[in-house]
Amino acid sequence: MAMQGMGYGGYGEYEGYGDERRHRVPAALRTPFEGRSWREFVYVLLSLPIAVVFFTYTVTMMSVGAGLLITFLGVPLMAAALAGCRGFGALERARARGLLGMEIADPAPLRPRKRGLMGWVGAVLKDGASWRHALYSLLQLPWSVFTFGVALTVWWTGLTMLTYPLWFWVFPMYAGQDGIQLYGDGRHGIYLDNPFEITVTALIGMLVTMTAPWIVRALTMVDRLLVHGLLGPSRLASRVVELESDRGVVVDTAAADLRRIERDLHDGAQARLVNLAMGLGLAKEKLLEDPDAAAEMVSEAHGEVKMALQELRDLARGIHPAVLTDRGLDAALSSVASRCTVPVEVDVDLLERPAPAIEGIAYFTVSELLQNISKHSRATMASVDVWRVDNRLMLQVVDNGVGGADVSGGSGLAGLAGRLDAVDGILVVDSPAGGPTRVTAELPWRAERI
Structure with a gap:
């Protein structure tokens, strides 16, 4: 499958047929030579x-x-x-x-x-x-x-x-x-x-x-x-090679996700819970001799509990948001768009829901594209459109940022493109220098089985 990664890190020069010099001699005359x-x-x-x-x-x-x-x-x-x-x-x-x-x-x-x-x-x-x-x-x-x-x-x-x-x-x-x-x-x-x-x-x-x-x-x-x-x-052999490659991409992506979850738990909620346990231990020791100090420590521990719960909610949302399971792509994408640093208009035109796996990939695709817009694009507005064409789920994210997306540069979207390719998806980037940037993703439509 054809796919392209995208990154805003620099302005890449387009290499292809567009930069060929125009021939002054017609093709019919120069072809014999x-x-x-x-x-x-x-x-x-x-x-x-x-x-x-x-x-x-x-x-x-x-x-x-x-x-x-x-x-x-x-x-x-x-x-x-x-x-x-x-x-x-x-x-x-x-x-x-x-x-x-x-x-x-x-x-x-x-x-x-x-x-x-x-x-x-x-x-x-x-x-x-x-x-x-x-x-x-x-x-x-x-x-x-x-x-x-x-x-x-x-x-x-x-x-x-x-x-x-x-x-x-x-x-x-x-x-x-x-x-x-x-x-x-x-x-x-x-x-x-x-x-x-x-x-x-x-x-x-x-x-x-x-x-x-x-x-x-x-x-x-x-x-x-x-x-x-x-x-x-043969087509069968080519398909086998492609599936073997896709399987490797899926395994690597799953391993990377597990490492990210472990790192987030270790550096975030786990560290806060350790500090909370230490703080409650000190408060227990001071409870009789200095009740006021103990009460202040308990108050601080209460704040740590709230922060740990928030980090766990964010981590769970990063694994699979509950709103996506309960209410579908429209509500889930509206939720992730509300956290973007620029105003985002979301338009989801779907009469039925795709399979949960496809729905999850679509959600994380839009989520990562909006993160790129927040971090790198310097845009003032963006839009997300989701619709269905025959047996394909179409996603399009557009922003009015600086453009110049370098498809050859490494970025987090290289992994995103690999995820799409693993399910016969396509990622296409159109980002001329000066903008706008238009990213279109295409996924197979696999209806949810009830």
Whole structure:
């Protein structure tokens, strides 16, 4: 899931396509001279010989292995064929990264359940990625033959016609004819030999040359789909990796919350209760000999009890506020907004309540965003909007502060973004320098089960 952290600590420069220089030459004219176009053309040219080798290897090894399945040699030979396909797949991914600029991950490595040769053979034969690599080798050859012919034809035709005025002299001097022959029946022929026809030929060649990169690019889109779909990790494997990462984030977040609760108890309520016990002990000793001093100590202890109770209430509210459980997001967010240092307008438009876990994440998301506004934004007003779109719970917090949120800087919101990502949520930050700052969070809607 795409997500961004946010911090007000500094003004970060935006890095991306927005800061590219504007080209004075139109894209249609400069595309034939761009490195990307020639890299794609080289990719298509290399695809055919590689596909021939890949296809030949796969068909030969798989055929021999299938023919020897009646013997013991067939099974390891089939595994060796699939392992070789994985090796060719690694070459193809590297070629796609270098020439097509694709960002594609490697498939999951083999994980044999048993040690030794048979464990490895079993892992290869059961691995879906290995069979997808073999399928890629079978599909790549016919497609590479087609793309090789089309790409080479359009580029060769375009450049040949474009440069026709430069080599037109070859025909009358060495070929014994007036120029390129368009038609001939043995008695008469039509040749491109006068200045007008030569100029038109060059203009048509220029159009074909300008079109050729786009044709090749369209062809390589199919190559991208094949590489991504057959040579990359499967959706299930990617989802497993994502869930494992999310599980680690959840565990780390829970551990951090436990450490925070322990620290708050140790430094807050526990310390006050220790002082209270000591104060009551001293008051007990002075009760008979100095009742007035004892009464003053008891009064101070009473104040300490009130402070300890307040700190325990705040700590309980930080774990899970009772108002959220009893009255829902509207009342809970209004309560947390009332403690913000700037006026906050809260608008919650929900006809039903989401699951308690989603409701809790939404509450703490808004709570931490409002804390950031209080501490760093220098805003004079803010707003919180909550609504539902299909199966998603949407949150948006806006302030009129200084903006300039640095998405690359570390902040407490990095953990917040991790929490959202752990439940398939998204955090998006829009904070130009000078403000306003608009933070939008999106969570899955999971209705509360009654």
